[in-house]
Amino acid sequence: MEEGTRFHDRPIRFAEDWSIGIGGGLWSTGSAMGKYFLEHPIELRRHLTSDTDASLGIRKDGGKGHNTKFALELGSGNGYLSVVLALVLGTQKKSDGVEYFPKSTNVEVAVTDTAEHLPLIRATIESNLEHLQQVSPNISFVVTEHVWVDTFSSEPKDSPLRDRYDFIFGTDVAYRDKLHDPLISSLKRFFHQRTVCLIGVTMLDTSTQFFSKLSEAGFRYERISDNLLDDKFEGDIFGLFIITREDN
Numbered sequence: 001m002e003e004g005t006r007f008h009d010r011p012i013r014f015a016e017d018w019s020i021g022i023g024g025g026l027w028s029t030g031s032a033m034g035k036y037f038l039e040h041p042i043e044l045r046r047h048l049t050s051d052t053d054a055s056l057g058i059r060k061d062g063g064k065g066h067n068t069k070f071a072l073e074l075g076s077g078n079g080y081l082s083v084v085l086a087l088v089l090g091t092q093k094k095s096d097g098v099e100y101f102p103k104s105t106n107v108e109v110a111v112t113d114t115a116e117h118l119p120l121i122r123a124t125i126e127s128n129l130e131h132l133q134q135v136s137p138n139i140s141f142v143v144t145e146h147v148w149v150d151t152f153s154s155e156p157k158d159s160p161l162r163d164r165y166d167f168i169f170g171t172d173v174a175y176r177d178k179l180h181d182p183l184i185s186s187l188k189r190f191f192h193q194r195t196v197c198l199i200g201v202t203m204l205d206t207s208t209q210f211f212s213k214l215s216e217a218g219f220r221y222e223r224i225s226d227n228l229l230d231d232k233f234e235g236d237i238f239g240l241f242i243i244t245r246e247d248n
Helices: 028-039 041-048 080-088 115-127 129-135 177-190 208-216
Strands: 002-007 010-014 067-073 105-113 139-145 165-171 191-202 219-223 238-245
Touching: 002 028, 002 080, 010 080, 010 115, 028 041, 028 080, 028 165, 028 191, 028 238, 041 080, 041 165, 067 080, 080 105, 080 115, 080 129, 080 139, 080 165, 105 115, 115 129, 115 139, 165 177, 177 191, 177 208, 208 219
Parallel strands: 067 105, 067 165, 105 139, 165 191
Antiparallel strands: 002 010, 191 238, 219 238
16 A cells, blocks of 8 residues: 555555556645645535535435535546545544534545546555544445446446536546546536536646636636645646536
8 A cells, every 4th residue: 555645643545556557546636636635624615515405415314414415536546535535524523623524414425437446446445444434434435437428328327426416526637638528528417506626637738628618518617826735736737726617
């Protein structure tokens, strides 16, 4: 197991296997987003607790007063970012005494990629399981395949993926022009009116065409200020973008 950043003086571990392709490891943009998650937990909470119609993204659990919010990682690779997100959104008191997420809220995180990445994702979650159970008992994971295509007519009927998600995230997902249309198709499928999406890109390999297509598809985007990123990720190489619906 490799070690990424630390959370409460404990390393966040991740499985790595480059033999399955470029998604088999942790790229710099993934590290940048992971740092952003850790340093801005209140922003993450805000993304997941915006007012949302119950039919679109909130599920009542058995009448016990618990809400469930739903997050989706696209192109996860090894599951590292989903584990970081889960730790940050844990209900347990943090060292500064701030409870970042209400105990009445559960979060289900769908961690997705192509089939060959799923064992890697499961291994990453398993390697952090003790830490997750201590800090984030309100978080659950669904690990499943999701292939970006322009139409979903052939997707299995028993897919565990929901129709809509409250928060969608991913990094290095638009580095080739041929990925733009399938990625935007996935966003259109999983967005509801108040969904917030956070995408991390390497500006050297993500063309401006992607952002033009986002706008044409009815999305708006805004780059997160460099001063909110870890120092080593500031500059023109990396970018984190918040994406919402134009009619939001």
